Amino acid sequence: MLKRRLIPKLQMKSSQFGSSSKMVLVTTREYQKTIEIGNPVSQAKIYEAQAADELIFLDIDAPAHQRNITLDVIKRAAEEIFMPITIGGGIRSIEDFRLLLSHGADKVSINTIAIENPDLIGQASSIFGAQCVVVSIDYKKESDGTYRVWGQSGKLYSNWDVINWAIEVERRGAGEILLTSIDRDGMRQGLDINITKQVVQSVSIPVITSGGCGLAAHFVEGFIDGQASAVAAGTYFSFKDENIMQTRAQIKNAGVPIRIHT
């Protein structure tokens, strides 16, 4: 039976060290505040030792720095860890896909560019296969009660309703959706189960839900009530004294089919 997946999210930005820069690991809160917490490759190795199912690396300030430092992280991570890696952040073109896939990424996630140039979804899907193309959808609840999609880490309003955009990206050839609640990001108050479930029921591709995990129970809700194929978490695995194995055991005890690796 296909298992549900636990996916640590490694959010990175560039940091200056004297005259050079490199990528550091951060956590975020409502996509605004960032706190630096370490080295992405070292943390990836820890997650692998804890048998995470996959990893997602997100370059959250991509336009502000040169691509090569992100490529360096991916290359070094791919040399050391033997699980699937998804990379996102600042991807703008087919060439970007090609570059990241050849440096060790298995899947590439696009967010803002999918909104600005949705044809790219289908192009990437036909060249690289839909299984390589993850469309990342960030959403917020608006004052009128609707849920709208935002690009550029919550700075670019798109006017798309989140459910309609999810349907559209599948229609255009996305292989998976990474769905993140901006409101709940880093708040540790639980996932948005209502929107997760609506998106899952509106599409036939796998949905990775994200934003707000603070307890193992939140993951269980995401799988059972939200019906997500996977739950991704950034803050949850960074600060709390939670590790993947403990969380996995609690999820399994709740009856969710999940990989138990000893």
Next chain:
Amino acid sequence: MKIAIVKYNAGNVESVKNALNRLDLEPIISDDAEILQTADKVIFPGVGEASTAMNYLRERKLDEVIKSLNQPVLGICLGMQVMAKCSYEGGHYECLDWFNAEVVRLEPSDLNLRVPHVGWNNINYSSGSILFANLPASPDVYFVHSYHMQCSDSQDEIANCEYGGNVTVAVQKRNIMAVQFHPEKSQDYGLTILENFLRWQS
């Protein structure tokens, strides 16, 4: 042992190389006929899409080279699919015709199951199978695909998994083995499977 990984336009040769480096091996990534033909073992990986891959192989006459190989060959994911007679991915394309099989889209009978088939699923392998030695009974390995191989000769199948019906996940015939999942992405069980292939004397 000289190990060659076929270099072509279908993605993740580096991941396979990294996995072999972890096993303390130094494979050569190449599309050169002589290197491929004189290697002790050849790995044929692949991530992407069948017709693009086949066109690339044919343009460079790599399809002829691969068909001429007599030493053990391991196909992975798209590398397995192009070994079929033909693929229906995005049309109808002739492939390498090593296995009497067609590649068709996954159509799980349970409508709650999604395509692509993404994630960890457990496989059932024939007992005594060399490729799956030293593994527990039904190990989880990593899949990410929308199409799969359906064999006309059932004895070619050496492992399957359940995904809304039986899905063939590994085949073997003469000097060829091939797997639908990604051993280079399946952590320690995956590395064991690669080791088993590398130890195989066909």
